[in-house]
Amino acid sequence: xxxxxxxxxxxxxxxxxxxxxxxxxxxxxxxxxxxxxxxxxxxxxxxxxxxxxxxxxxxxxxxxxxxxxxxxxxxxxxxxxxxxxxxxxxxxxxxxxxxxxxxxxxxxxxxxxxxxxxxxxxxxxxxxxxxxxxxxxxxxxxxxxxxxxxxxxxxxxxxxxxxxxxxxxxxxxxxxxxxxxxxxxxxxxxxxxxxxxxxxxxxxxxxxxxxxxxxxxxxxxxxxxxxxxxxxxxxxxxxxxxxxxxxxxxxxxxxxxxxxxxxxxxxxxxxxxxxxxxxxxxxxxxxxxxxxxxxxxxxxxxxxxxxxxxxxxxxxxxxxxxxxxxxxxxxxxxxxxxxxxxxxxxxxxxxxxxxxxxxxxxxxxxxxxxxxxxxxxxxxxxxxxxxxxxxxxxxxxxxxxxxxxxxx
Amino acid sequence: xxxxxxxxxxxxxxxxxxxxxxxxxxxxxxxxxxxxxxxxxxxxxxxxxxxxxxxxxxxxxxxxxxxxxxxxxxxxxxxxxxxxxxxxxxxxxxxxxxxxxxxxxxxxxxxxxxxxxxxxxxxxxxxxxxxxxxxxxxxxxxxxxxxxxxxxxxxxxxxxxxxxxxxxxxxxxxxxxxxxxxxxxxxxxxxxxxxxxxxxxxxxxxxxxxxxxxxxxxxxxxxxxxxxxxxxxxxxxxxxxxxxxxxxxxxxxxxxxxxxxxxxxxxxxxxxxxxxxxxxxxxxxxxxxxxxxxxxxxxxxxxxxxxxxxxxxxxxxxxxxxxxxxxxxxxxxxxxxxxxxxxxxxxxxxxxxxxxxxxxxxxxxxxxxxxxxxxxxxxxxxxxxxxxxxxxxxxxxxxxxxxxxxxxxxxxxxxxxxxxxxxxxxxxxxxxxxxxxxxxxxxxxxxxxxxxxxxxxxxxxxxxxxxxxxxxxxxxxxxxxxxxxxxxxxxxxxxxxxxxxxxxxxxxxxxxxxxxxxxxxxx
Numbered sequence: 066x067x068x069x070x071x072x073x074x075x076x077x078x079x080x081x082x083x084x085x086x087x088x089x090x091x092x093x094x095x096x097x098x099x100x101x102x103x104x105x106x107x108x109x110x111x112x113x114x115x116x117x118x119x120x121x122x123x124x125x126x127x128x129x130x131x132x133x134x135x136x137x138x139x140x141x142x143x144x145x146x147x148x149x150x151x152x153x154x155x156x157x158x159x160x161x162x163x164x165x166x167x168x169x170x171x172x173x174x175x176x177x178x179x180x181x182x183x184x185x186x187x188x189x190x191x192x193x194x195x196x197x198x199x200x201x202x203x204x205x206x207x208x209x210x211x212x213x214x215x216x217x218x219x220x221x222x223x224x225x226x227x228x229x230x231x232x233x234x235x236x237x238x239x240x241x242x243x244x245x246x247x248x249x250x251x252x253x254x255x256x257x258x259x260x261x262x263x264x265x266x267x268x269x270x271x272x273x274x275x276x277x278x279x280x281x282x283x284x285x286x287x288x289x290x291x292x293x294x295x296x297x298x299x300x301x302x303x304x305x306x307x308x309x310x311x312x313x314x315x316x317x318x319x320x321x322x323x324x325x326x327x328x329x330x331x332x333x334x335x336x337x338x339x340x341x342x343x344x345x346x347x348x349x350x351x352x353x354x355x356x357x358x359x360x361x362x363x364x365x366x367x368x369x370x371x372x373x374x375x376x377x378x379x380x381x382x383x384x385x386x387x388x389x390x391x392x393x394x395x396x397x398x399x400x401x402x403x404x405x406x407x408x409x410x411x412x413x414x415x416x417x418x419x420x421x422x423x424x425x426x427x428x429x430x431x432x433x434x435x436x437x438x439x440x441x442x443x444x445x446x447x448x449x450x451x452x453x454x455x456x457x458x459x460x461x462x463x464x465x466x467x468x469x470x471x472x473x
Numbered sequence: 474x475x476x477x478x479x480x481x482x483x484x485x486x487x488x489x490x491x492x493x494x495x496x497x498x499x500x501x502x503x504x505x506x507x508x509x510x511x512x513x514x515x516x517x518x519x520x521x522x523x524x525x526x527x528x529x530x531x532x533x534x535x536x537x538x539x540x541x542x543x544x545x546x547x548x549x550x551x552x553x554x555x556x557x558x559x560x561x562x563x564x565x566x567x568x569x570x571x572x573x574x575x576x577x578x579x580x581x582x583x584x585x586x587x588x589x590x591x592x593x594x595x596x597x598x599x600x601x602x603x604x605x606x607x608x609x610x611x612x613x614x615x616x617x618x619x620x621x622x623x624x625x626x627x628x629x630x631x632x633x634x635x636x637x638x639x640x641x642x643x644x645x646x647x648x649x650x651x652x653x654x655x656x657x658x659x660x661x662x663x664x665x666x667x668x669x670x671x672x673x674x675x676x677x678x679x680x681x682x683x684x685x686x687x688x689x690x691x692x693x694x695x696x697x698x699x700x701x702x703x704x705x706x707x708x709x710x711x712x713x714x715x716x717x718x719x720x721x722x723x724x725x726x727x728x729x730x731x732x733x734x735x736x737x738x739x740x741x742x743x744x745x746x747x748x749x750x751x752x753x754x755x756x757x758x759x760x761x762x763x764x765x766x767x768x769x770x771x772x773x774x775x776x777x778x779x780x781x782x783x784x785x786x787x788x789x790x791x792x793x794x795x796x797x798x799x800x801x802x803x804x805x806x807x808x809x810x811x812x813x814x815x816x817x818x819x820x821x822x823x824x825x826x827x828x829x830x831x832x833x834x835x836x837x838x839x840x841x842x843x844x845x846x847x848x849x850x851x852x853x854x855x856x857x858x859x860x861x862x863x864x865x866x867x868x869x870x871x872x873x874x875x876x877x878x879x880x881x882x883x884x885x886x887x888x889x890x891x892x893x894x895x896x897x898x899x900x901x902x903x904x905x906x907x908x909x910x911x912x913x914x915x916x917x918x919x920x921x922x923x924x925x926x927x928x929x930x931x932x933x934x935x936x937x938x939x940x941x942x943x944x945x946x947x948x949x950x951x952x953x954x955x956x957x958x959x960x961x962x963x964x965x966x967x968x969x970x971x972x973x974x975x976x977x978x979x980x981x982x983x984x985x986x987x988x989x990x991x992x993x994x995x996x
């Protein structure tokens with residue numbers, strides 16, 4: 066039986082980062098996942114910590130924030146690891162489709178609800194969103210495409226809004242994926258550019274739903290900017306996320322080039338444990354059940370949505386290794402009375418508690434399995450959504466878990 | 474703008490709408506005011522059960538006879554609001570054969586059609602029920618769509634001259650000596666206040682009866698009982714499944730289109746605006762009802778909700794005319810020396826028509842009119858439309874837009890055209906009005922995706938305005954949605970919850986703000 070150096074469970078940003086970090090160190094890596102992971106749902110730009118005010122240096126501000134939260138996953142990594150991991154991430158995306166900060170810290174970019182949200186690294190297709198002004202911007206919706214409501218965006222941002230028909234007849238009801246594939250065709254996006262130009266009244270910025278192609282978004286951007294004479298930016302919208310799918314594809318391409326093995330579509334269903342170590346992971350591909358073995362394992366299966374955590378009516382569990390899970394009280398205490406409330410719902414603090422090495426520990430702090438690590442949002446004691454830290458946590462802990470696993 | 478009418482009806486639930494139709498059919502002008510939308514009180518927060526009366530056959534034969542009589546009438550006059558599913562009363566080993574025998578005798582005595590079934594027969598009809606059952610009895614229970622029923626009553630009344638004011642609250646009762654001569658109304662959306670004068674005022678506000686009466690002084694003895702229910706993601710049975718034991722909490726599962734509704738609990742309640750479903754109630758319902766249908770334990774739930782039943786305290790009403798044990802018609806002239814004011818409360822959804830008939834009879838008698846009630850036989854306007862799935866699908870197909878339109882709701886396949894049609898009618902006044910009139914937000918994601926899209930459609934009508942809004946409507950919707958979803962958050966529902974929080978709090982960066990809590994409902 067073939068043996069790997071590292072098996073990663075989960076194909077979200079944490080799992081992908083862990084696999085790539087390990088592959089970059091020359092390790093033989095197997096990555097197992099049911100599907101593309103949450104990066105394909107929510108991945109747009111790279112959030113690190115939303116609380117850091119725009120114009121403030123992230124490196125200078127984040128240290129104090131982490132110091133006040135000794136249980137947070139960032140307390141395991143510290144800024145140095147975050148920064149190194151982000152550099153690795155950026156290395157994967159060379160210009161023209163690169164990820165950059167606008168200044169030293171966060172920038173505010175428009176969303177599909179017409180709000181502004183803070184984020185750290187922007188892909189080239191979103192950079193102009195951080196520079197737009199309401200007087201000079203036209204928000205363009207696509208008729209028949211329901212997951213981006215341009216009029217909601219323009220109304221709330223206070224910009225002018227319009228909607229254009231897609232250049233070909235009968236495309237109403239298309240999905241984001243469908244439109245993105247068409248945007249890879251030059252003639253299609255030129256048609257769209259012409260339609261937008263017809264609606265312009267001297268605007269310098271144009272906001273579009275984030276569907277500017279899967280293969281060559283930078284080319285699409287350049288083409289549209291040439292036709293309209295304005296700076297064009299993508300706006301994040303309801304999932305799935307096309308920019309997130311781009312991230313996934315880029316990781317996969319790179320991992321395969323480095324000799325990693327992708328096992329996608331079937332879940333890991335069981336593990337063999339011996340003497341406090343994991344010996345293998347079973348993947349169920351009916352009717353077959355195959356066991357894969359490695360020296361090291363990283364669990365990056367996400368939270369409830371990804372299946373990394375599960376809850377019945379009594380408690381929250383980690384279904385694959387049955388690792389200890391930090392419990393946020395009884396079921397009645399998992400969520401607050403209001404959906405929007407100043408403090409995060411207690412359930413979000415649930416997850417896997419680890420040692421400094423990202424190895425899961427029990428209530429007494431004892432390492433459970435010597436060769437298993439956890440990374441990404443499955444970790445306890447963070448509020449990735451409200452902290453605007455999802456990608457930062459995934460990238461930094463995925464990176465650190467792989468480094469520690471291979472240098473053990 | 475001051476108005477005048479013969480009879481002012483307060484409350485747009487089944488009783489109020491039923492009274493409006495009954496009076497209109499007798500040629501008596503009336504005007505109905507409702508604080509929210511139709512059925513925003515108990516009429517919209519029940520289990521959607523068309524009682525056969527079998528549930529009361531042993532404990533309250535009179536109520537049982539009333540139920541079966543109305544059940545049969547509604548099947549004739551409102552077939553399009555009813556799915557004649559039939560029902561089973563299932564005996565589990567711990568329920569014993571003795572109660573089952575008593576139950577069958579009581580059904581016979583009350584005139585309720587009943588068919589005893591062996592466990593094998595019952596399982597062949599309903600494979601989902603607990604195979605340990607020791608017997609079952611088939612009765613003519615059914616499922617009813619209360620919203621359509623109420624809207625149909627209102628539509629018929631309106632075509633005969635009745636007027637309806639929704640989102641309009643009664644803020645005062647106008648006194649003229651020892652009479653109530655009308656009411657002061659407030660439009661809850663525009664804030665406009667005006668008066669309506671009427672020789673007769675009917676308080677048909679159910680659990681809210683004392684709220685209205687407080688505007689004039691009197692008070693009736695009314696106990697409020699909160700009942701919590703749980704909606705499944707799939708339909709668990711073809712028929713209504715009841716537990717064959719003395720009436721108790723957690724003893725019934727009612728199918729409703731593609732889902733089932735589990736019920737209920739019964740807790741005394743005082744607060745009419747905020748009634749939450751507690752985790753204990755949910756655990757109780759799941760534990761009890763999984764005894765009848767074991768799949769309940771593994772089922773995904775999409776929402777929990779509670780309604781408040783108004784229970785009339787027997788012996789406390791001085792002039793209830795002994796018309797029914799289940800409901801009370803109170804003439805405040807006799808009780809409180811206030812002429813022109815009548816309260817009708819208590820009762821069940823299935824007896825709404827009888828309550829309306831008795832109320833209208835009373836008003837006619839006092840007016841000195843002798844006009845017979847027609848609602849016993851006269852079908853509702855849409856009654857020609859069959860409720861059978863194949864006919865409903867055929868109707869949908871006829872109304873489908875010629876071009877492939879946008880589907881706003883992927884869970885329930887609601888096309889944008891359906892919303893455009895409602896907007897063209899021009900009667901809806903807020904987001905919830907649109908949601909009540911479509912299947913939007915009723916599916917698995919409970920509006921997580923489609924309400925964003927619906928608001929986009931509404932914002933399209935405002936194109937050109939540069940308001941810089943606050944997403945207040947969207948946030949208020951998510952807050953309202955939360956009330957139903959929070960109690961069922963475990964298992965698969967947690968995936969949906971993570972998705973929705975990631976979208977609205979994460980991607981869209983919506984933040985808490987001071988939003989007034991939405992109303993609990995009611996007239």
